[in-house]
Amino acid sequence: MDLTALGERIQAARAERGLTLQSMAERSGVSVSMLSAVERGAKAPTVVVLDRIAAGLGTPLVQLLTQPERVIVRRAAEQDTVHEPGGWRRTILTPVVPGVNFEWIRSTLPPRCEAGTYPPYAAGSHEFILVQDGTLTLTVDGEVVILGEGDSLYLAADVTLSYANHSDLPCTYYVAALIMRPRRPGLGRMTAGQ
Numbered sequence: 060m061d062l063t064a065l066g067e068r069i070q071a072a073r074a075e076r077g078l079t080l081q082s083m084a085e086r087s088g089v090s091v092s093m094l095s096a097v098e099r100g101a102k103a104p105t106v107v108v109l110d111r112i113a114a115g116l117g118t119p120l121v122q123l124l125t126q127p128e129r130v131i132v133r134r135a136a137e138q139d140t141v142h143e144p145g146g147w148r149r150t151i152l153t154p155v156v157p158g159v160n161f162e163w164i165r166s167t168l169p170p171r172c173e174a175g176t177y178p179p180y181a182a183g184s185h186e187f188i189l190v191q192d193g194t195l196t197l198t199v200d201g202e203v204v205i206l207g208e209g210d211s212l213y214l215a216a217d218v219t220l221s222y223a224n225h226s227d228l229p230c231t232y233y234v235a236a237l238i239m240r241p242r243r244p245g246l247g248r249m250t251a252g253q
Contacts, residue, residue, distance in 0.1 A: 062100040080094050083115055083116075087112050087115025088111050089115070094112070138150050145174075149165070152164065162234070163233065165232075166231070168193070168222065170228055172223065179216065185215060185236070188214075189209075191208070192229075193231060194207050196222075198220070199214055
C-alpha cells in the first residue's frame with residue numbers, strides 16, 4: 060500500500076468536508092497526532108484505525124483504499140435518466156468519480172412545469188446553469204431570474220433554488236454543479252410552497 064497516496068486521499072476527503080484535524084479526531088475517535096501521521100504517510104494505520112477514519116469521513120473504507128481511475132468513460136446508454144412527475148426529465152451526463160462531487164445534468168421541463176424547490180447545498184458549493192432552448196425561470200432565495208436560449212448563470216449553491224418553465228414550449232437546460240459537501244442534513248427536495 061502506498062502510504063503517501065493513502066494519506067493524500069484522506070487529507071483531500073477531510074478538506075472536502077471542511078474538517079480540521081481536531082474536528083476529524085472528534086468524529087473518528089482517532090487522535091490528532093495519529094491522523095496527522097497517517098495524512099503525511101509517516102505511519103501505517105491499522106484496519107481498525109482506517110475504519111474509524113472512514114466512519115469519521117462518512118465514506119466507505121474501500122473508497123479510502125482504492126486508487127481512483129484516471130479516465131472514466133460513461134457511454135450514452137449508461138446515463139441515468141430520471142422521469143419526474145409532470146413530465147420533467149433529468150439525465151446525469153457525468154460518470155461517478157469517488158471523492159469528486161461534480162455533476163453535469165441535462166434537464167428538460169415540459170411547458171407549464173414547476174420542478175420544485177431545492178434546499179441549499181453547504182457553503183463552498185457552486186452551480187452553473189445554461190439554457191439550450193426555451194425559457195427557464197429560476198427563483199434564487201426568493202429572487203426571480205429568467206433565462207432564455209443561450210443564457211447562462213453562475214450561483215453559489217448555498218441558496219434555496221426553484222426551477223420552472225412558465226412558457227408554452229419545452230425548456231432544455233444544463234446544470235454543472237461542484238458540490239463541496241452533501242446537502243445540509245435532514246433536507247431533501249421540497250415541493251413548491253414549502
